[in-house]
Amino acid sequence: MNWLIDFFSNPANWSGPGGIPVRLLEHLEFSVVALLMAAAVAIPLGLWAGHTGRGSLVVVVSANAARALPTLGILVLVVLIVGVGSTWPVLIPLVLLAVPPILVNTYEGVRGVDPDLRDAAYGMGLRGPQVLFRVKVPVALPLMLLGLRLAAIQVVATATVAAYVGLGGLGRFIMDGLATKNYTITIGGAFLVVVLALAAQAGFTLLSRVAVSPGVRRAR
């Protein structure tokens, strides 16, 4: 506890390019960009596979394969290939990490919509895309948001690896603290990562409240 107070009360930790606000923003930037890129890939793919029933094998296999990839290993590999200096090498492993939960939950959510409901929707005269966006997506939304939330938390926690290859983010505090045996800084950095992950969790919970119909939320 005292270490935390020391970390946050030290004015040197709050200013300059290595200060808390800058590192926090860097960390957020990696996380948000990675999450958006992953969602841009995984949501359309999941919707398509779940709606049409095609490509399900591809979805499941690739999601499992992506889960098994070592994040740090990929990061080092990417950096070795392209060299240090830009931000985007760190995005590749983070995106790969975020795709599986979003993809699988979107796919399962859409595929798992009650067949009677699907039948009724088509029987009323809705066309395929209308069935998907007016019926299946609203019903699958809780599961889709859960996937996004899991991905967000994982990305926020894992974005610390950026520091391994000389990039910024909250990982810097952890790395630098370990390197200089200044554990105050390590613990302060870790604490900030936890806070950010919890904030992501809270953000998505709030989003569920707003975006999911009460008829779907309470029915579960």
Add this chain to the structure above:
Amino acid sequence: MITFEGVTKRYDDGTVAVDDLSLEAPTGAITVFVGPSGCGKTTSLRMINRMIDATEGRVLLDGQDVREIDPPTLRRGIGYVIQQAGLFPHRKIVDNVATVPYLLGWDRKRARARAMELLERVGLDAGLARRYPFQLSGGQQQRVGVARALAADPPVLLMDEPFSAVDPIVRASLQDELLRLQSDLQKTIVFVTHDIDEAIKLGDTVAVLRVGGRLAQMAGPATLLTEPVDDFVREFLGRDRGIRRLSFIPAKDVRLEAAPADLVTDAAGRPLGWRADGGLLPYGTFNPERDSLRAALDAALLAANGTAVAVDEDGRVIGVVTREALDEVLGQYAARHTRPLPATGEDPRG
């Protein structure tokens, strides 16, 4: 009118769900498809709104082959009610009912006004409109399903076992409600059920299908009960066919006599019982204006003296029917409605 012309549905694995089905479902009447599971009744129904397409033959809607109409357009003009109601859980009841009007591009206000009108029509409280489907009972959900199917006032209504998932009391009230609605609306209804009693109660015409998707017999319910074409139909109809057929004979022609003195009534003229030494004995009543001969016979059998009490709408005694009078009318009925059996050598005991 809906016409099936030699319709066959064969699946890729060779299974034949419907086999060379030809029949007509007349305009403004209820046609029931009934049969055991695997008889293709639901498949046949779903070929009308192209949820399934026939392999051979044609389904015509007022003379036009449904295959010529784009499925969503076709379906928006046909009401569809399914077993589990299939309401959209994320939408309020009023918006569920307004589904098809919205699809047809009605403005929101008009669509919702129409939905409210229909909720009332199917006997639901306007207060339910703002609720979500999970907040309603099964019977209420099923009523919403019917309201939703009727929202854009389609001339044709397809109902696929709509009342099978609710308890018997709710089912009976939903059936009565449907008959009441139908007497106002005169829709062309095709109704699928596995319950022969439901078929006989609701159908103007009943098509009995056998496993393998072949039509066994198509007839009005009263004819079906007296003249089943073969053992399959006879067995499917079950017991007490003679008694059940009496349900289709109105009791209004039965001869009433003045109530004898030993029928005790209250001040308003409602029956209390038959006078006897030890007090009052049980009695049975029927309403000649509304009930069937079956109800009259039942009322007679409930009383120790075999005399049925006829009452009016308010339950006041208007006369009695003796066993002799019942006998007379049953005899006439039997003579009028029984034709010689076809000479097929079948066991006539049935």
